[in-house]
Amino acid sequence: MVSYAAPLNHDPQASMSDTRSAKPPLIWTNLLMFVLTLAATVILVPWYGLTHGFSTADWCVFAVFLVANGMAITGGYHRLWAHRAYEAHWSVKLVYLVFGTMALQNSALVWCSGHRKHHLNVDDVDQDPYSARRGFWFSHIGWMLRDYPSGRPDFANIPDLRKDPMLAFQHRYYLPLVLLANFGLPLLAGIIFHDVLGMMILVGFARLVWAHHVTFFINSLAHMWGTQPYTDENSARDNPVLAVITYGEGYHNFHHIFAHDYRNGVRWWQWDPTKWMIAGLQLFGLTWRLKRTPRFQIQRACLAMQFRRAQAHLAKFPEAGPSHIEQLRTRLAHEYDSFLSALADWKRLKEEWLAEKKVDLQSRLHDIERSLSRQIRRMRLLQAQLA
Ligand SMILES: [Zn+2]
Numbered sequence: 001m002v003s004y005a006a007p008l009n010h011d012p013q014a015s016m017s018d019t020r021s022a023k024p025p026l027i028w029t030n031l032l033m034f035v036l037t038l039a040a041t042v043i044l045v046p047w048y049g050l051t052h053g054f055s056t057a058d059w060c061v062f063a064v065f066l067v068a069n070g071m072a073i074t075g076g077y078h079r080l081w082a083h084r085a086y087e088a089h090w091s092v093k094l095v096y097l098v099f100g101t102m103a104l105q106n107s108a109l110v111w112c113s114g115h116r117k118h119h120l121n122v123d124d125v126d127q128d129p130y131s132a133r134r135g136f137w138f139s140h141i142g143w144m145l146r147d148y149p150s151g152r153p154d155f156a157n158i159p160d161l162r163k164d165p166m167l168a169f170q171h172r173y174y175l176p177l178v179l180l181a182n183f184g185l186p187l188l189a190g191i192i193f194h195d196v197l198g199m200m201i202l203v204g205f206a207r208l209v210w211a212h213h214v215t216f217f218i219n220s221l222a223h224m225w226g227t228q229p230y231t232d233e234n235s236a237r238d239n240p241v242l243a244v245i246t247y248g249e250g251y252h253n254f255h256h257i258f259a260h261d262y263r264n265g266v267r268w269w270q271w272d273p274t275k276w277m278i279a280g281l282q283l284f285g286l287t288w289r290l291k292r293t294p295r296f297q298i299q300r301a302c303l304a305m306q307f308r309r310a311q312a313h314l315a316k317f318p319e320a321g322p323s324h325i326e327q328l329r330t331r332l333a334h335e336y337d338s339f340l341s342a343l344a345d346w347k348r349l350k351e352e353w354l355a356e357k358k359v360d361l362q363s364r365l366h367d368i369e370r371s372l373s374r375q376i377r378r379m380r381l382l383q384a385q386l387a
Protein backbone atom coordinates (compact mmCIF):
# COMPACT_ATOMS: atom_id res chain seq x y z
CA MET A 1 0.00 0.00 0.00
CA VAL A 2 1.17 3.48 -0.72
CA SER A 3 1.71 5.80 2.19
CA TYR A 4 -1.26 8.02 2.82
CA ALA A 5 -2.26 10.82 5.13
CA ALA A 6 -5.55 11.41 6.93
CA PRO A 7 -7.85 13.67 4.89
CA LEU A 8 -8.01 17.29 5.96
CA ASN A 9 -11.75 17.22 6.59
CA HIS A 10 -11.56 14.37 9.09
CA ASP A 11 -13.63 15.10 12.21
CA PRO A 12 -11.93 13.41 15.15
CA GLN A 13 -15.12 13.69 17.22
CA ALA A 14 -17.15 11.54 14.84
CA SER A 15 -18.04 8.25 16.48
CA MET A 16 -16.38 5.11 15.16
CA SER A 17 -19.65 3.39 14.42
CA ASP A 18 -20.93 6.42 12.50
CA THR A 19 -17.86 6.39 10.30
CA ARG A 20 -18.25 2.66 9.74
CA SER A 21 -21.78 2.96 8.46
CA ALA A 22 -21.03 6.12 6.46
CA LYS A 23 -18.22 4.45 4.44
CA PRO A 24 -15.08 6.58 4.62
CA PRO A 25 -13.67 8.08 1.42
CA LEU A 26 -11.71 5.90 -0.97
CA ILE A 27 -7.92 6.08 -0.94
CA TRP A 28 -7.47 6.40 -4.67
CA THR A 29 -3.70 5.85 -4.75
CA ASN A 30 -4.12 2.47 -3.04
CA LEU A 31 -7.15 1.50 -5.11
CA LEU A 32 -5.47 2.37 -8.41
CA MET A 33 -2.25 0.65 -7.43
CA PHE A 34 -4.05 -2.61 -6.56
CA VAL A 35 -6.32 -2.51 -9.62
CA LEU A 36 -3.64 -1.55 -12.14
CA THR A 37 -1.04 -4.04 -10.93
CA LEU A 38 -3.65 -6.82 -10.93
CA ALA A 39 -4.92 -5.84 -14.41
CA ALA A 40 -1.37 -5.66 -15.77
CA THR A 41 -0.63 -9.11 -14.36
CA VAL A 42 -3.82 -10.75 -15.62
CA ILE A 43 -3.49 -9.26 -19.12
CA LEU A 44 0.24 -8.99 -19.76
CA VAL A 45 1.50 -12.28 -18.27
CA PRO A 46 -0.58 -14.54 -20.61
CA TRP A 47 -0.02 -12.18 -23.57
CA TYR A 48 3.75 -12.13 -23.19
CA GLY A 49 3.89 -15.82 -22.26
CA LEU A 50 2.03 -16.76 -25.45
CA THR A 51 3.67 -14.31 -27.85
CA HIS A 52 7.28 -14.26 -26.61
CA GLY A 53 7.57 -16.74 -23.76
CA PHE A 54 9.29 -16.17 -20.43
CA SER A 55 12.87 -17.37 -20.14
CA THR A 56 14.29 -19.50 -17.33
CA ALA A 57 16.08 -16.36 -16.09
CA ASP A 58 12.74 -14.50 -15.91
CA TRP A 59 11.25 -17.24 -13.72
CA CYS A 60 14.36 -17.51 -11.54
CA VAL A 61 14.50 -13.76 -10.84
CA PHE A 62 10.74 -13.79 -10.23
CA ALA A 63 11.12 -16.58 -7.64
CA VAL A 64 14.14 -14.98 -5.93
CA PHE A 65 12.49 -11.57 -5.61
CA LEU A 66 9.19 -13.11 -4.54
CA VAL A 67 10.80 -15.05 -1.71
CA ALA A 68 13.02 -12.07 -0.79
CA ASN A 69 9.96 -9.80 -0.58
CA GLY A 70 8.04 -12.31 1.51
CA MET A 71 10.87 -13.04 3.93
CA ALA A 72 11.68 -9.33 4.31
CA ILE A 73 8.12 -8.81 5.48
CA THR A 74 7.93 -11.89 7.72
CA GLY A 75 11.50 -11.82 9.08
CA GLY A 76 12.00 -8.04 9.05
CA TYR A 77 8.80 -6.02 9.23
CA HIS A 78 6.94 -8.59 11.28
CA ARG A 79 9.20 -10.56 13.61
CA LEU A 80 12.16 -8.19 13.93
CA TRP A 81 10.54 -4.77 14.05
CA ALA A 82 6.85 -5.21 14.95
CA HIS A 83 7.52 -7.83 17.65
CA ARG A 84 11.20 -7.38 18.53
CA ALA A 85 11.49 -11.18 18.58
CA TYR A 86 15.28 -10.96 18.02
CA GLU A 87 18.08 -8.52 17.26
CA ALA A 88 19.80 -8.24 13.88
CA HIS A 89 22.97 -6.82 12.35
CA TRP A 90 22.54 -3.61 10.32
CA SER A 91 23.39 -5.45 7.10
CA VAL A 92 20.45 -7.83 7.64
CA LYS A 93 18.21 -4.84 8.37
CA LEU A 94 19.37 -3.20 5.14
CA VAL A 95 18.43 -6.26 3.08
CA TYR A 96 15.04 -6.40 4.84
CA LEU A 97 14.49 -2.74 4.04
CA VAL A 98 15.39 -3.06 0.35
CA PHE A 99 13.11 -6.03 -0.24
CA GLY A 100 10.47 -4.87 2.25
CA THR A 101 10.24 -1.60 0.31
CA MET A 102 9.95 -3.60 -2.91
CA ALA A 103 7.03 -5.56 -1.38
CA LEU A 104 5.07 -2.27 -1.34
CA GLN A 105 3.32 -2.68 1.99
CA ASN A 106 4.04 0.80 3.28
CA SER A 107 7.04 1.89 5.34
CA ALA A 108 8.13 -0.36 8.20
CA LEU A 109 7.03 2.33 10.67
CA VAL A 110 3.46 2.43 9.35
CA TRP A 111 3.31 -1.35 8.95
CA CYS A 112 4.55 -2.05 12.48
CA SER A 113 2.32 0.57 14.06
CA GLY A 114 -0.72 -1.02 12.41
CA HIS A 115 0.41 -4.51 13.30
CA ARG A 116 0.96 -3.72 16.97
CA LYS A 117 -2.52 -2.20 16.99
CA HIS A 118 -3.85 -5.42 15.44
CA HIS A 119 -2.32 -7.55 18.20
CA LEU A 120 -3.49 -5.25 20.98
CA ASN A 121 -7.07 -5.02 19.69
CA VAL A 122 -7.41 -8.25 17.73
CA ASP A 123 -10.97 -8.79 16.40
CA ASP A 124 -12.19 -5.44 17.73
CA VAL A 125 -14.26 -4.00 14.89
CA ASP A 126 -13.34 -0.40 15.73
CA GLN A 127 -9.73 -0.72 16.82
CA ASP A 128 -8.20 -3.65 14.93
CA PRO A 129 -7.07 -2.19 11.57
CA TYR A 130 -7.83 -5.44 9.75
CA SER A 131 -10.39 -7.04 12.01
CA ALA A 132 -11.46 -10.43 10.64
CA ARG A 133 -14.83 -9.84 12.29
CA ARG A 134 -15.54 -7.37 9.49
CA GLY A 135 -15.35 -10.13 6.92
CA PHE A 136 -12.90 -11.63 4.45
CA TRP A 137 -12.84 -8.72 2.00
CA PHE A 138 -12.23 -6.10 4.68
CA SER A 139 -9.46 -7.99 6.47
CA HIS A 140 -7.80 -9.02 3.21
CA ILE A 141 -7.69 -5.75 1.27
CA GLY A 142 -10.76 -3.61 1.99
CA TRP A 143 -9.17 -1.96 5.03
CA MET A 144 -6.56 -0.36 2.75
CA LEU A 145 -9.00 0.95 0.17
CA ARG A 146 -10.82 3.46 2.34
CA ASP A 147 -9.69 5.90 4.98
CA TYR A 148 -11.06 3.91 7.93
CA PRO A 149 -10.29 5.52 11.32
CA SER A 150 -9.12 2.08 12.53
CA GLY A 151 -6.49 1.98 9.78
CA ARG A 152 -4.79 5.27 10.52
CA PRO A 153 -1.29 4.77 11.87
CA ASP A 154 -0.57 6.04 15.36
CA PHE A 155 3.16 6.21 15.89
CA ALA A 156 2.70 6.47 19.67
CA ASN A 157 2.93 2.66 19.75
CA ILE A 158 6.34 2.47 18.05
CA PRO A 159 8.60 4.76 20.15
CA ASP A 160 11.41 2.19 19.91
CA LEU A 161 11.28 2.06 16.11
CA ARG A 162 11.07 5.81 15.60
CA LYS A 163 14.59 6.12 16.99
CA ASP A 164 16.02 3.85 14.27
CA PRO A 165 17.67 6.04 11.59
CA MET A 166 17.37 3.35 8.90
CA LEU A 167 13.62 3.07 9.42
CA ALA A 168 13.25 6.84 9.55
CA PHE A 169 15.11 7.13 6.22
CA GLN A 170 12.89 4.52 4.57
CA HIS A 171 9.76 6.26 5.87
CA ARG A 172 10.92 9.68 4.72
CA TYR A 173 11.86 8.67 1.19
CA TYR A 174 9.31 5.88 0.86
CA LEU A 175 7.80 6.81 -2.51
CA PRO A 176 11.06 7.30 -4.47
CA LEU A 177 12.47 4.15 -2.85
CA VAL A 178 9.35 2.17 -3.83
CA LEU A 179 9.63 3.33 -7.43
CA LEU A 180 13.35 2.60 -7.50
CA ALA A 181 12.92 -0.92 -6.09
CA ASN A 182 9.88 -1.85 -8.17
CA PHE A 183 11.03 -0.46 -11.50
CA GLY A 184 14.79 -0.26 -10.99
CA LEU A 185 15.45 -3.85 -9.85
CA PRO A 186 13.33 -5.57 -12.57
CA LEU A 187 14.85 -3.20 -15.15
CA LEU A 188 18.34 -4.04 -14.00
CA ALA A 189 17.56 -7.77 -14.16
CA GLY A 190 16.07 -7.23 -17.64
CA ILE A 191 19.23 -5.52 -18.87
CA ILE A 192 21.46 -8.23 -17.41
CA PHE A 193 19.41 -11.10 -18.88
CA HIS A 194 18.41 -9.29 -22.14
CA ASP A 195 14.66 -9.38 -21.59
CA VAL A 196 13.53 -6.03 -20.21
CA LEU A 197 9.83 -6.39 -21.04
CA GLY A 198 9.57 -9.98 -19.76
CA MET A 199 11.25 -9.01 -16.48
CA MET A 200 9.07 -5.92 -16.07
CA ILE A 201 5.92 -7.99 -16.52
CA LEU A 202 6.88 -11.02 -14.46
CA VAL A 203 9.21 -9.55 -11.84
CA GLY A 204 7.63 -6.09 -11.79
CA PHE A 205 3.88 -6.79 -11.80
CA ALA A 206 3.18 -10.50 -11.23
CA ARG A 207 5.68 -10.75 -8.38
CA LEU A 208 4.14 -7.72 -6.66
CA VAL A 209 0.56 -8.98 -6.94
CA TRP A 210 1.50 -12.42 -5.64
CA ALA A 211 3.60 -11.01 -2.78
CA HIS A 212 0.74 -8.69 -1.81
CA HIS A 213 -2.02 -11.28 -1.62
CA VAL A 214 0.10 -13.87 0.13
CA THR A 215 0.77 -11.39 2.94
CA PHE A 216 -2.86 -10.28 2.96
CA PHE A 217 -3.93 -13.90 3.53
CA ILE A 218 -2.33 -13.68 6.97
CA ASN A 219 -4.81 -10.99 7.94
CA SER A 220 -7.79 -12.67 6.30
CA LEU A 221 -7.56 -16.46 5.91
CA ALA A 222 -5.24 -17.00 8.89
CA HIS A 223 -8.04 -15.55 11.05
CA MET A 224 -10.72 -17.77 9.50
CA TRP A 225 -9.42 -21.11 8.28
CA GLY A 226 -7.55 -23.59 10.47
CA THR A 227 -7.30 -24.89 14.01
CA GLN A 228 -6.96 -23.21 17.40
CA PRO A 229 -4.62 -25.43 19.43
CA TYR A 230 -3.40 -22.75 21.84
CA THR A 231 -6.22 -20.25 22.35
CA ASP A 232 -9.76 -19.53 21.23
CA GLU A 233 -9.81 -16.08 22.75
CA ASN A 234 -9.22 -14.57 19.31
CA SER A 235 -9.93 -15.63 15.74
CA ALA A 236 -6.32 -16.50 14.79
CA ARG A 237 -5.83 -19.97 13.31
CA ASP A 238 -2.97 -22.41 12.74
CA ASN A 239 -2.98 -23.56 9.14
CA PRO A 240 -0.12 -25.62 7.64
CA VAL A 241 -1.33 -24.95 4.08
CA LEU A 242 -1.14 -21.20 4.60
CA ALA A 243 2.23 -21.65 6.31
CA VAL A 244 3.66 -23.04 3.06
CA ILE A 245 2.72 -19.98 1.01
CA THR A 246 3.38 -17.41 3.77
CA TYR A 247 6.92 -18.47 4.76
CA GLY A 248 5.70 -19.87 8.07
CA GLU A 249 3.23 -17.21 9.12
CA GLY A 250 0.29 -19.60 8.79
CA TYR A 251 0.81 -20.73 12.38
CA HIS A 252 -1.08 -17.67 13.41
CA ASN A 253 -2.87 -19.10 16.46
CA PHE A 254 0.48 -19.76 18.12
CA HIS A 255 1.71 -16.37 16.99
CA HIS A 256 -1.16 -14.44 18.55
CA ILE A 257 -0.69 -15.99 21.98
CA PHE A 258 3.15 -15.96 21.94
CA ALA A 259 3.82 -12.98 19.67
CA HIS A 260 7.35 -12.34 20.92
CA ASP A 261 8.59 -15.76 19.89
CA TYR A 262 10.78 -15.62 16.78
CA ARG A 263 9.07 -18.82 15.63
CA ASN A 264 5.50 -19.09 14.36
CA GLY A 265 5.69 -22.80 13.60
CA VAL A 266 7.02 -23.77 17.01
CA ARG A 267 7.50 -27.49 16.43
CA TRP A 268 10.75 -28.38 14.65
CA TRP A 269 8.87 -30.05 11.79
CA GLN A 270 6.42 -27.19 11.19
CA TRP A 271 7.12 -25.38 7.93
CA ASP A 272 8.49 -21.98 8.94
CA PRO A 273 11.38 -20.91 6.68
CA THR A 274 11.43 -17.52 8.41
CA LYS A 275 12.41 -19.12 11.73
CA TRP A 276 15.06 -21.24 9.96
CA MET A 277 16.47 -18.14 8.29
CA ILE A 278 16.61 -16.22 11.61
CA ALA A 279 18.22 -19.19 13.41
CA GLY A 280 20.58 -19.76 10.46
CA LEU A 281 21.75 -16.14 10.52
CA GLN A 282 22.50 -16.58 14.21
CA LEU A 283 25.20 -19.11 13.28
CA PHE A 284 27.03 -16.28 11.46
CA GLY A 285 26.53 -13.78 14.28
CA LEU A 286 24.07 -11.77 12.18
CA THR A 287 21.09 -12.28 14.51
CA TRP A 288 21.04 -12.68 18.26
CA ARG A 289 18.82 -12.67 21.37
CA LEU A 290 16.25 -14.92 19.70
CA LYS A 291 13.22 -15.07 21.99
CA ARG A 292 11.71 -18.49 22.64
CA THR A 293 8.59 -19.17 24.67
CA PRO A 294 9.37 -21.69 27.44
CA ARG A 295 8.09 -25.12 26.50
CA PHE A 296 6.09 -25.35 29.69
CA GLN A 297 4.03 -22.28 28.79
CA ILE A 298 3.25 -23.68 25.35
CA GLN A 299 2.16 -27.01 26.83
CA ARG A 300 0.05 -25.25 29.45
CA ALA A 301 -1.81 -23.28 26.76
CA CYS A 302 -2.28 -26.40 24.65
CA LEU A 303 -3.64 -28.48 27.54
CA ALA A 304 -5.91 -25.68 28.76
CA MET A 305 -7.49 -25.65 25.28
CA GLN A 306 -7.80 -29.44 25.21
CA PHE A 307 -9.60 -29.43 28.56
CA ARG A 308 -11.92 -26.63 27.49
CA ARG A 309 -12.85 -28.49 24.31
CA ALA A 310 -13.36 -31.83 26.05
CA GLN A 311 -15.44 -30.25 28.81
CA ALA A 312 -17.62 -28.40 26.28
CA HIS A 313 -18.09 -31.63 24.35
CA LEU A 314 -19.03 -33.67 27.40
CA ALA A 315 -21.40 -30.95 28.62
CA LYS A 316 -23.63 -31.77 25.62
CA PHE A 317 -24.48 -35.13 27.16
CA PRO A 318 -27.04 -35.46 30.02
CA GLU A 319 -25.82 -35.72 33.62
CA ALA A 320 -26.10 -39.50 33.87
CA GLY A 321 -25.19 -40.27 30.28
CA PRO A 322 -24.23 -43.57 28.63
CA SER A 323 -21.59 -45.56 30.47
CA HIS A 324 -18.77 -44.78 28.01
CA ILE A 325 -19.47 -41.05 28.46
CA GLU A 326 -19.35 -41.45 32.23
CA GLN A 327 -16.01 -43.25 31.86
CA LEU A 328 -14.68 -40.39 29.76
CA ARG A 329 -15.90 -37.89 32.36
CA THR A 330 -14.02 -39.76 35.06
CA ARG A 331 -10.89 -39.93 32.90
CA LEU A 332 -11.13 -36.22 32.15
CA ALA A 333 -11.49 -35.35 35.84
CA HIS A 334 -8.45 -37.50 36.59
CA GLU A 335 -6.43 -35.84 33.80
CA TYR A 336 -7.45 -32.42 35.03
CA ASP A 337 -6.26 -33.22 38.56
CA SER A 338 -2.92 -34.33 37.20
CA PHE A 339 -2.70 -31.12 35.11
CA LEU A 340 -3.37 -28.98 38.18
CA SER A 341 -0.72 -30.86 40.16
CA ALA A 342 1.82 -30.30 37.33
CA LEU A 343 1.00 -26.57 37.44
CA ALA A 344 1.47 -26.59 41.23
CA ASP A 345 4.83 -28.40 40.83
CA TRP A 346 5.94 -25.79 38.34
CA LYS A 347 4.87 -22.92 40.62
CA ARG A 348 6.74 -24.46 43.54
CA LEU A 349 9.84 -24.97 41.43
CA LYS A 350 9.75 -21.37 40.28
CA GLU A 351 9.39 -20.09 43.84
CA GLU A 352 12.32 -22.20 45.01
CA TRP A 353 14.39 -20.95 42.11
CA LEU A 354 13.44 -17.32 42.79
CA ALA A 355 14.35 -17.84 46.46
CA GLU A 356 17.76 -18.91 45.12
CA LYS A 357 17.62 -22.29 46.69
CA LYS A 358 19.99 -24.56 44.90
CA VAL A 359 17.42 -26.50 42.93
CA ASP A 360 18.14 -28.65 39.94
CA LEU A 361 15.85 -26.50 37.83
CA GLN A 362 16.56 -28.01 34.42
CA SER A 363 16.04 -31.65 35.25
CA ARG A 364 12.93 -31.03 37.36
CA LEU A 365 11.49 -28.76 34.68
CA HIS A 366 12.17 -31.44 32.07
CA ASP A 367 10.33 -33.97 34.23
CA ILE A 368 7.27 -31.72 34.32
CA GLU A 369 7.51 -31.04 30.57
CA ARG A 370 7.80 -34.74 29.80
CA SER A 371 4.74 -35.55 31.89
CA LEU A 372 2.77 -32.75 30.18
CA SER A 373 3.84 -34.06 26.76
CA ARG A 374 2.45 -37.48 27.66
CA GLN A 375 -0.71 -35.84 28.91
CA ILE A 376 -1.18 -33.90 25.65
CA ARG A 377 -1.02 -37.22 23.79
CA ARG A 378 -3.52 -38.85 26.18
CA MET A 379 -5.86 -35.87 25.79
CA ARG A 380 -5.68 -36.22 22.00
CA LEU A 381 -6.80 -39.84 22.32
CA LEU A 382 -9.57 -38.83 24.68
CA GLN A 383 -10.75 -36.16 22.25
CA ALA A 384 -10.68 -38.67 19.40
CA GLN A 385 -13.04 -40.87 21.42
CA LEU A 386 -15.34 -37.91 21.94
CA ALA A 387 -15.45 -36.93 18.29
ZN1 LIG B 1 -3.42 -11.65 13.22
Ligand SMILES: [Zn+2]
Binds near residue numbers: 119
Ligand atom coordinates in the same frame (compact mmCIF):
# COMPACT_ATOMS: atom_id res chain seq x y z
ZN1 LIG C 1 2.27 -10.39 14.59
